[in-house]
Amino acid sequence: MDLDARLEKVAVLGAAGKMGSGIALLLAAEMAKQKIKPENKDRTYALHAIDVSDEALCGLVSYLRPQITKIAEKSIVALREAYKGREDLVENSDIITAFVDEAMSVVRPSSKLESTAGSRLIFEAIIENKDIKIDVLKKLDAICPDAYYLTNTSSIPITVLDEGVGLGGRIIGYHFYNPPAVQKLLELISSKSTLPEVVELGTELAGRLRKKVFLANDIAGFIGNGHFMRDILHATGEVARLSGELGEAGAVYAMNRVSQDYLIRPMGIFQLIDYVGVDVCRFIMQVMTEHIEGETLEDDLLDRMAEAGVMGGQYANGSQKDGILKYEGGRPAGVYDLEKGGYRLFADGDWTAKSDEKLGAMPEGNAAWRALLMDPKKEQKLATYFGNVASSDAFGAGLARTYLVRAKEIADKLVSDGVANSPEDVNGVMTNGFYHLYGPINEYAGLVAAA
Amino acid sequence: MKKLRRRIFATAGSNTISLGTGRKEFHPKKPRPGLEHYIKEAGQGALAQINDADNIDEGVIGNFMAARFNRQGNLAAMMPMVDAKLEYKPLIRVEGACGSGGLAISTGAKSILAEMADTVLAIGVEVQNTVKAVYGADILGGAGYYAGQRKNGHAYFFPGKFSDRAGAAYEKYGYDKVREAMARWYERAVLNARECPKAQEHHNSTEDLFAAGMTPPNPKTFCEHINFYDCSKVSDGASAVILASEEGLD
Numbered sequence: 288m289d290l291d292a293r294l295e296k297v298a299v300l301g302a303a304g305k306m307g308s309g310i311a312l313l314l315a316a317e318m319a320k321q322k323i324k325p326e327n328k329d330r331t332y333a334l335h336a337i338d339v340s341d342e343a344l345c346g347l348v349s350y351l352r353p354q355i356t357k358i359a360e361k362s363i364v365a366l367r368e369a370y371k372g373r374e375d376l377v378e379n380s381d382i383i384t385a386f387v388d389e390a391m392s393v394v395r396p397s398s399k400l401e402s403t404a405g406s407r408l409i410f411e412a413i414i415e416n417k418d419i420k421i422d423v424l425k426k427l428d429a430i431c432p433d434a435y436y437l438t439n440t441s442s443i444p445i446t447v448l449d450e451g452v453g454l455g456g457r458i459i460g461y462h463f464y465n466p467p468a469v470q471k472l473l474e475l476i477s478s479k480s481t482l483p484e485v486v487e488l489g490t491e492l493a494g495r496l497r498k499k500v501f502l503a504n505d506i507a508g509f510i511g512n513g514h515f516m517r518d519i520l521h522a523t524g525e526v527a528r529l530s531g532e533l534g535e536a537g538a539v540y541a542m543n544r545v546s547q548d549y550l551i552r553p554m555g556i557f558q559l560i561d562y563v564g565v566d567v568c569r570f571i572m573q574v575m576t577e578h579i580e581g582e583t584l585e586d587d588l589l590d591r592m593a594e595a596g597v598m599g600g601q602y603a604n605g606s607q608k609d610g611i612l613k614y615e616g617g618r619p620a621g622v623y624d625l626e627k628g629g630y631r632l633f634a635d636g637d638w639t640a641k642s643d644e645k646l647g648a649m650p651e652g653n654a655a656w657r658a659l660l661m662d663p664k665k666e667q668k669l670a671t672y673f674g675n676v677a678s679s680d681a682f683g684a685g686l687a688r689t690y691l692v693r694a695k696e697i698a699d700k701l702v703s704d705g706v707a708n709s710p711e712d713v714n715g716v717m718t719n720g721f722y723h724l725y726g727p728i729n730e731y732a733g734l735v736a737a738a
Numbered sequence: 739m740k741k742l743r744r745r746i747f748a749t750a751g752s753n754t755i756s757l758g759t760g761r762k763e764f765h766p767k768k769p770r771p772g773l774e775h776y777i778k779e780a781g782q783g784a785l786a787q788i789n790d791a792d793n794i795d796e797g798v799i800g801n802f803m804a805a806r807f808n809r810q811g812n813l814a815a816m817m818p819m820v821d822a823k824l825e826y827k828p829l830i831r832v833e834g835a836c837g838s839g840g841l842a843i844s845t846g847a848k849s850i851l852a853e854m855a856d857t858v859l860a861i862g863v864e865v866q867n868t869v870k871a872v873y874g875a876d877i878l879g880g881a882g883y884y885a886g887q888r889k890n891g892h893a894y895f896f897p898g899k900f901s902d903r904a905g906a907a908y909e910k911y912g913y914d915k916v917r918e919a920m921a922r923w924y925e926r927a928v929l930n931a932r933e934c935p936k937a938q939e940h941h942n943s944t945e946d947l948f949a950a951g952m953t954p955p956n957p958k959t960f961c962e963h964i965n966f967y968d969c970s971k972v973s974d975g976a977s978a979v980i981l982a983s984e985e986g987l988d
């Protein structure tokens with residue numbers, strides 16, 4: 288059965304969740320594009336959007352319509368061509384409305400697993416819990432015997448799911464990044480038993496969804512989280528080291544600045560933890576520890592934060608919840624102080640000034656991430672800047688140097704452990720999925736290591 | 739007729755800024771001034787240069803498709819918002835696609851030639867940033883032959899027409915030469931705009947304008963033979979001028 292045939296009957300599990308809703312959006316648009324082709328007029332398309340929460344499914348429908356409209360608006364040139372034969376559709380607005388209706392008619396929201404019977408492609412994006420995932424997939428396998436499974440798990444090895452359900456290799460890791468409709472990166476994880484035709488089909492589909500695919504091997508955490516989680520541990524280790532002098536909140540503030548401003552990343556490490564969710568990070572570390580021999584990923588700071596109810600994550604509208612950092616208008620405005628049991632605002636008192644003073648002068652040539660993003664002379668400017676980081680005696684520059692060196696070590700190990708097939712794959716995931724301006728395996732790390 | 743039978747003077751011109759992407763004041767998600775604002779600003783700018791609005795005999799306003807862009811018809815009835823003294827004077831709205839402002843002027847001139855008026859306030863106004871470009875293209879496409887050509891036309895109907903002409907020019911003179919000429923044209927237009935504080939591209943600070951103009955056309959997202967830089971942007975704004983006979987000038 289080829290991709291076109293499989294795309295007639297598709298299911299998304301956890302369709303009302305953060306990832307599931309985005310995946311459902313991409314699929315609804317792709318299936319509608321198939322559906323309107325004249326040669327497919329006799330085919331029926333169904334996208335079963337399954338979630339345990341009925342209430343959330345209502346939200347899914349109201350999310351999908353405006354999002355599909357945006358996709359249609361952007362695809363107007365192609366859609367006009369596709370609808371050439373429809374004399375009744377003249378203006379762009381007629382065509383966009385027709386396409387949106389077509390896509391919405393494909394979507395079948397339901398809280399009943401049984402309605403997926405006969406599905407040929409199943410995207411799994413439910414809660415990150417091995418036992419629940421295995422249990423749900425088992426039930427599905429009984430009613431969708433030919434299906435291929437594409438799981439969005441962030442950390443659980445694909446082999447564990449495959450063997451737990453008994454899928455005989457009909458499963459692949461299909462790791463979208465959040466939000467799936469926007470992020471270009473797709474980490475494709477095949478286990479030793481994943482059937483070659485599943486890899487092939489997954490790759491072909493990724494192309495249609497205009498995703499940039501990077502292959503990862505089946506080791507818990509894969510490339511993206513494999514790097515991110517260890518990066519967190521480096522930052523929190525530095526926080527522990529600096530806490531005596533700066534206080535814990537002051538140290539968190541300092542390391543968030545080092546990871547954002549000094550390394551020129553889109554957001555600081557603690558903001559990124561909040562973006563993903565404190566608990567999600569802890570959970571991924573736990574799963575990695577469970578499946579990776581000889582390495583324990585545990586973080587005392589995250590554990591204490593979680594215990595105090597500091598969670599991060601996002602509201603339904605995508606805005607950031609307070610976590611380790613407090614946010615005002617989407618921007619960090621304070622740090623949670625575990626001793627005090629509340630947020631310390633940047634604006635209150637001189638505690639941030641103390642940390643800034645400790646960091647010292649910013650090395651020359653520093654620029655904001657956003658400013659360099661589109662700069663054609665980006666590489667040259669980064670090289671000059673990191674040259675200055677290498678030679679600066681400011682304390683902050685020293686923290687940036689150790690950070691860069693550690694980030695490269697983590698990346699090198701992902702390659703030597705066989706998680707990634709090449710340094711390019713690690714760099715590709717970090718630049719495309721995390722929007723870093725440069726991959727962790729770079730010449731700057733060598734430059735500063737020499738210093 | 740070879741010669742106008744009366745001399746006609748144009749005076750007291752007034753322009754608003756051209757608002758749209760590229761201007762610092764423009765933010766797609768924030769509320770913006772509407773028709774009323776621009777009509778008043780341009781009209782009052784002209785009237786401020788003469789003694790008294792009572793000296794105006796007639797008003798003409800040119801606009802294309804406000805009924806779709808702004809859900810507003812009968813624009814002539816908005817002219818007294820410029821000055822209450824225009825109330826009960828002959829006011830008329832004219833439309834002729836991109837030539838609407840020009841029609842306002844020639845209509846005013848006709849009244850003067852016909853000795854129906856000695857002074858006419860002519861205004862042109864457009865507020866088109868109310869819809870996304872993809873829907874704006876539908877509305878602007880109304881300047882073409884809807885029943886005969888819209889269905890088979892490009893999503894961006896008029897850019898599509900110009901793209902066809904550019905394609906013909908590539909064939910005749912070679913792609914490189916024409917592309918370079920159009921890029922130079924774009925560069926000149928922006929350089930001129932930088933000299934004019936009210937121009938939409940006044941804040942454009944692109945270093946290498948020519949390089950931007952050389953961007954290869956992308957038929958997947960836009961037209962086959964032209965790029966975005968070859969096209970003027972969507973703007974909101976208005977202009978006004980007072981037309982007068984010799985008597986009116988007094």
Ligand SMILES: NC(=O)c1ccc[n+]([C@@H]2O[C@H](COP(=O)([O-])OP(=O)(O)OC[C@H]3O[C@@H](n4cnc5c(N)ncnc54)[C@H](O)[C@@H]3O)[C@@H](O)[C@H]2O)c1
Nearest residue numbers: 301303304305306338339340412413414415439440441465
């Ligand atoms: N959020 C991210 O940044 C991110 C990125 C990549 C991968 N992931 C992975 O994607 C998956 C989903 O994560 P999320 O962030 O979208 O979580 P989420 O909590 O937003 O969504 C999960 C959805 O699954 C539903 N659900 C739970 N149990 C179910 C069941 N038994 N049957 C049907 N539906 C069920 C929930 O009601 C919820 O709507 C996880 O495996 C996660 O590790 C998340």
